[in-house]
């Protein structure tokens with residue numbers, strides 16, 4: 305029997321703008337601003353169906369909060385990818401796990417560095433004063449936060465270069481910048497860490513780290529003084545990327561003998577201070593990291609290997625096959641000083657968690673207690689719950705409802721909050737029994753429902769978004785950073 309979570313992988317074609325969604329409960333009136341999300345929304349392109357959840361055409365979703373009201377709008381990103389697909393009914397650029405159906409010559413042209421994808425379906429953030437949707441190439445797309453109109457590409461400058469980047473930059477409130485990195489493939493490949501100033505978007509290279517076989521990394525970690533690359537041993541030979549003729553991720557191979565390698569770089573000097581190796585795992589998401597005396601504590605959602613990528617092919621998800629690839633919240637403690645002790649690891653809880661979020665404004669890069677995420681309440685089911693976890697005690701709390709599949713919980717701090725986690729969680733939930741989606745507002749510390757706003761359609765499952773508070777009528781980008 306097909307499980308109802310498969311409904312979250314159906315296409316959504318319609319673009320709407322609704323001034324006021326029906327609400328059950330009461331939206332806090334202090335919640336003023338917009339939750340902006342991006343998500344794959346179209347997988348069947350006419351003459352081609354993409355292979356993987358990560359490959360669907362990007363759509364923006366906007367939930368705007370004012371005076372207890374929730375407005376909603378959705379709009380495809382008018383990327384080059386989107387326009388080309390509209391014309392041809394198929395992909396024109398290589399995606400994560402799908403390629404255009406092309407001749408050999410066409411394949412070479414569609415390689416991501418010759419014609420990279422701008423299908424920004426992974427996350428929303430800000431570089432300088434530009435609000436951007438991101439994917440894992442160096443082609444973010446700028447858009448208008450009110451109309452969702454596509455404004456063009458955000459260009460990484462020539463100093464940054466690279467072909468592959470990430471959709472999870474880190475904002476440093478003290479230094480007033482975003483940190484991110486690119487992978488530059490070449491005769492000598494390298495990871496290039498860089499920063500983008502909030503004020504004017506100026507880019508500065510922080511460090512260049514040579515690498516023979518770059519790893520697939522979806523995120524990285526940040527503490528007050530350091531940036532940390534966790535190189536999972538899912539690695540690629542640059543030549544293979546060019547000549548294999550396979551979709552992007554299928555060129556990477558799992559080599560657990562390499563182990564998991566942490567590279568710790570000082571933000572201000574660009575100096576690499578530690579390289580530490582431990583047992584291999586794979587992960588998409590870091591949770592948080594911080595310094596503690598002469599150690600660095602780093603939490604991530606670990607998998608024993610990259611089989612999770614295979615579980616996310618549409619051929620499996622759309623038939624509702626049992627989903628049994630769940631991540632576990634693990635803590636690594638990495639010595640920073642001159643010590644012979646190695647990296648220590650322990651599992652914080654057996655509760656499954658993915659799409660983790662923290663009270664970012666208060667705890668990013670610092671000691672913290674609380675992580676929220678999507679959970680897996682019923683074995684074999686897809687992500688079917690929201691979880692609250694105390695990372696010190698492992699204590700958990702869960703929100704779940706039969707037939708409901710929540711997306712990433714985005715935390716919004718209450719005004720004047722005194723404690724970590726004082727505020728609300730916003731999550732887009734598929735109600736598979738009622739064939740619709742709703743925006744759930746939870747009390748973030750009690751995991752209790754405050755309100756829900758009913759959407760006019762099923763919103764396909766997505767990945768990430770952020771809440772942007774209203775400033776000067778919603779036009780100002782002054783408070784864009786998390």
Ligand SMILES: [Fe+2]
Pocket residue numbers: 426471472522588589767768
């Ligand atoms: Fe992600």
